[in-house]
Amino acid sequence: MQSAEHPSRAAEGHERSAGPRPRFDTLTVPKASDVLAAEVRERILSGELTEGTALPSERQLVEQTGLSRATVREALRILEVEKLLRIRPGRGGGAFVHRPNRDSLANTVQLVIRGQRIRLEALHETREAIEPTCAALAAKRRTDEDLADLDAANRDLVEAGDDIPRFLRANIRWHNAVAKTSDNELLIGFMSALSQAIYAATDIEQFMDSEIREITARAHTKITDAIREQDSPAAMRRMARHVCGFAHAVAHIDRRDGVELSESAED
Template sequence: MRDVLSTMTRDVLFGPLDTPGRTEAVVNRLRTAVALGVLADGVQLPSEVDLAAQFNVAPGTLREALSTLREEGIVETRRGRGGGSFVRVPEALHVTHASALLASMSPPEFRDLSDWRTAIAGAAAELAAERASDQDVGHLGSLAGSLAAAEDEAAARRFDSRFHIALAAAAQSRRLSTEAINLQVTYAPMLALVYADPAVRKEGADRLAEVVDCVRTGDAEGARRVVTELTSGTARRLSRLRARSAPAGTQAGEPAGIGEEAR
């Protein structure tokens, strides 16, 4: 199943963009591929022509995206024989990108995206409890254990992301799997901010282990409930971080309840 997941994740991340011509969309796809480990440190990217064709963007748009990634230290371009563009993974990549992404969202936009993440995760958990194979359950348990052992926010964010993708795959729904992967581009980078706290990493791992137990025993209602509580709690934590970092006077539009302390 893991090979299938890897292939599906790569297909989504490197598939044609719905809005061709957007440099930022290409940058976010490639950043996410690096953050999920789809592109490892030192890997050579396809040629600019081939990569532009995969994303369905103009070569100029692809070059602009690579230029942005070079400035961030994520891509290194070498000239001459054996040259090309190679992946680099700076230590500060995850937190820097997460902070910028969170700050760029308006309160209604953040709430809408958080609600969508909770809806996808809840549906995936419920269906996984009804359809998951023993192999699916074993893989989910392994990912929950990996989150528990994660030593930093980058690793924790990666295993959390992989868990939610695997949960959607265990639901045996390609549409849910695709949406779960898309959320890794639009939402999951921000998880690095909450997982900077070791206590939150432990809590997240414990809750994912509860989801695995529900899936194993076929408790669809319990699986949905635990995932909903987890994703909603994450949204509240992120909202508090956003409120703290926002300039004075910019929080008035924040929806009621979103900025409250998680209980």
């Protein structure tokens, strides 16, 4: 009579036939400074820690978290680099909360543009995509103060005459004023960065003759009028024509002869 297989041997045979054992990837344990920085960052971004709030001193943070002074300092440096904290040295100093604002966004976008060497063509494409929307929103939300800013910027542009640097500064000021009037923080930040990047990347003084300056001033006036009249479709349409015409002209700087910044008779 054949004896039954021993239970332990049967189990071993089952284990051997179960196939290869699973593998586990190497685990990366976050640094303590990163963990502390992440907690403080979340409390800032969630609004729990408001602008200007003073964090506990380094000594207090060491006592409260159980971390070393070096780890606490590293976490604070991380947040300072991210511009979420301002570190003030000396008596009465310390780490103070700085919540991101439109300038933070503009600076970050500018760093990306420069760091990634974004093509001028891509900058113009982005501007053509968002600035007509800025104009449409501006027409819905403009205040008397906004209109005064737009009029003042365009007046400065006209009065610049042959002073090209002044003309270009007034031009940027007017476009940023349109974005500001949109009352959309993201659009304001993006337009601030784009305006500066396009200005810095373009040798536009060479074709800013009197005719082009006059066309630019008239385009600004038409767009401002649409914003004043709260005509969003007209503001969007006129701004789209204006920025597309400028991009087309800039694309042909190297072969300027025969190229014009066109101005449609429509509107």
